[in-house]
Amino acid sequence: MTTTSPSGSTAAEAEAFLEAHPEIEAFDIILHDANGIGRGKIIRRHELLSFYNNGRHLPISILGLDICGEDVHETGLIWDQGDGDLRAWPIPGTLKPLHNTQPPRGEVFMSMYTLDGAPMTSDPRHAMQRQVDLLAQDGLHPAGAFELEFFLLDPERGPDGKMQPARDVLDRRSSRKTEVYSVDHLHGMLPLFSDIYAGAEKAGIKAETLISEYAPGQYELTLHYRTDVMQAADDLMRLKRIVRAQARAHGVVACFMAKPNENYAGSGMHFHVSMLDDAGKNVFVEAEEGKWNPTILHALGGLKQTMGESMLVFAPHANSWRRFASQSYAPVSPTWGVNNRSVALRIPAGEIKARRIEHRPAGVDANPYLVAATVLAGVRKGMKEQIDPGPETTGNGYADEDNAGIPSDWKSAIDAAKRSDFLKNALGEDMHRTFTAIMAAEYARVMRTVSEVDFDLYLHTV
Incomplete structure (x- = not known):
């Protein structure tokens, strides 16, 4: 299990930010899933250095969610993996203050890695970096x-x-x-x-x-x-x-x-x-x-x-x-x-x-x-x-x-x-499987939903 940030982030970046922004009380830490939705946590000011020093454990299933935030088992990222924790690390240069927030907050993007520091290949950012x-x-x-x-x-x-x-x-x-x-x-x-x-x-x-x-x-x-x-x-x-x-x-x-x-x-x-x-x-x-x-x-x-x-x-x-x-x-x-x-x-x-x-x-x-x-x-x-x-x-x-x-x-x-x-080569096999499974699950959700269009077209006509 690595305790050195595989993303290249350093505690010095967090320390300098905290010194420059004494007013900031909390931080949004954000991981982007296959749909581009930012998922993560809000941490308090005193937790930021620990995040930079040790990363943050997050369940692997966070990258296997559909548009509604529900598990898509076909991704292979849920019970196939025992829904174990991986480790997210901050991305260098993404620690920023937020405008017009009360109390004052900042945010930082993160990427997912395995516990031994390898890129988690169902993370969209890693697919692009490849x-x-x-x-x-x-x-x-x-x-x-x-x-x-x-x-x-x-x-x-x-x-x-x-x-x-x-x-x-x-x-x-x-x-x-x-x-x-x-x-x-x-x-x-x-x-x-x-x-x-x-x-x-x-x-x-x-x-x-x-x-x-x-x-x-x-x-x-x-x-x-x-x-x-x-x-x-x-x-x-x-x-x-x-x-x-x-x-x-x-x-x-x-x-x-x-x-x-x-x-x-x-x-x-x-x-x-x-x-x-x-x-x-x-x-x-x-x-x-x-x-x-x-x-x-x-x-x-x-x-x-x-x-x-x-x-x-x-x-x-x-x-x-x-x-x-x-x-x-x-x-x-x-x-x-x-x-x-x-x-x-x-x-x-x-x-x-x-x-x-x-x-x-x-x-x-x-x-x-x-x-x-x-x-x-x-x-x-x-x-x-x-x-x-x-x-x-x-x-x-x-x-x-x-x-x-x-x-x-x-x-x-x-x-x-x-x-x-x-597309399998473009995204990588894991990201390809994750992405297509999530989209197929969304398609199934939409197709089984009875919408207002159904009633408008068919209620009094068929």
């Missing part, structure tokens, strides 16, 4: 950033029982319009967004551009591009917690469902990614603008070829699949193009030195660690095998009816993911 390490063996280092789209909703439902956009926190004004790119519309939420930016700054996150998006109550925050792609995933996870907490403090609901309103666009989690060599040079950059570097084309080829069997990672829940509709700004076929928002894989316009791929299929309800692991594995496969992505899609990508094996529904995506050797 792909980062494999690329490093090839002299490549992924850089990137995620975009965060979300809705701000009223805590009370409307007369029709549907969720409704939140009133402005400034003056309680309401709007049910699609206020896309309206700057004046943003002003009504500025007190909330000021707190979100303050929380991000405290956490060392460079939250950048704010946009009113393409649905009533929908917004987008962009994040600063990171040369450390793991930091980019951590930023996204932490920013979601910040948005949710500050929205709650202002009396509104932050919603990270992929599709909370059937009549409007859903929320994506676009992942921008590039590859740097050992000298820090972007290997996707072309020598002459418009004459594409074969490396970026091969990366696109790998992503395009593996997209169908990977869709469960990008769209893990029943609601995820409501987002995919023609002309909805969510991709419906494995297309690539330049400066084109109708495709799944986009090369954005911009300076050559910033050349990157924008991966657009994932919804905001997806787990960014698993999304990144899968995308990096697809990029690596494409570059190693020199996969041709085929011709660029120009114009309306929704007119392309060749879905090239993209599942048409959630059940098909679960079946495709279970069969996929690529």
Whole structure:
């Protein structure tokens, strides 16, 4: 049993933090499961040094839970293991103060390890790190950033029982319009967004551009591009917690469902990614603008070829699949193009030195660690095998009816993911088994639930 932190964390980090923040009384210690849900404990100030010195025992079953927090026995992480304890350790650099909490609190992310210090391979963060390490063996280092789209909703439902956009926190004004790119519309939420930016700054996150998006109550925050792609995933996870907490403090609901309103666009989690060599040079950059570097084309080829069997990672829940509709700004076929928002894989316009791929299929309800692991594995496969992505899609990508094996529904995506050797290699065998078992259990839960739709369609008609 190791007593040395396998994550590389040190007590010195905790001691320096405690000295710098004498006001903080407690800490959220957070482990992210297959669904991206933060699970863990709140510990008191005097417990922090012990956590850094000895880790924290947590049951192995914490990584085998469904969306409702119930055991999924098919993961093999419950009674097959006797539901024994493993040990979670803090992740270096993730100890941060929280904004606008009473009493003052901090938070720290953690990862799960076996008692002898080996990575617990059903931890999503370890799955992503494995792909980062494999690329490093090839002299490549992924850089990137995620975009965060979300809705701000009223805590009370409307007369029709549907969720409704939140009133402005400034003056309680309401709007049910699609206020896309309206700057004046943003002003009504500025007190909330000021707190979100303050929380991000405290956490060392460079939250950048704010946009009113393409649905009533929908917004987008962009994040600063990171040369450390793991930091980019951590930023996204932490920013979601910040948005949710500050929205709650202002009396509104932050919603990270992929599709909370059937009549409007859903929320994506676009992942921008590039590859740097050992000298820090972007290997996707072309020598002459418009004459594409074969490396970026091969990366696109790998992503395009593996997209169908990977869709469960990008769209893990029943609601995820409501987002995919023609002309909805969510991709419906494995297309690539330049400066084109109708495709799944986009090369954005911009300076050559910033050349990157924008991966657009994932919804905001997806787990960014698993999304990144899968995308990096697809990029690596494409570059190693020199996969041709085929011709660029120009114009309306929704007119392309060749879905090239993209599942048409959630059940098909679960079946495709279970069969996929690529996804097994991308996530690792244990994470693959855990993730697909949890999604299959959620599918069974949804299918056995009698919903209001059932009564609306069938109660008086069959």
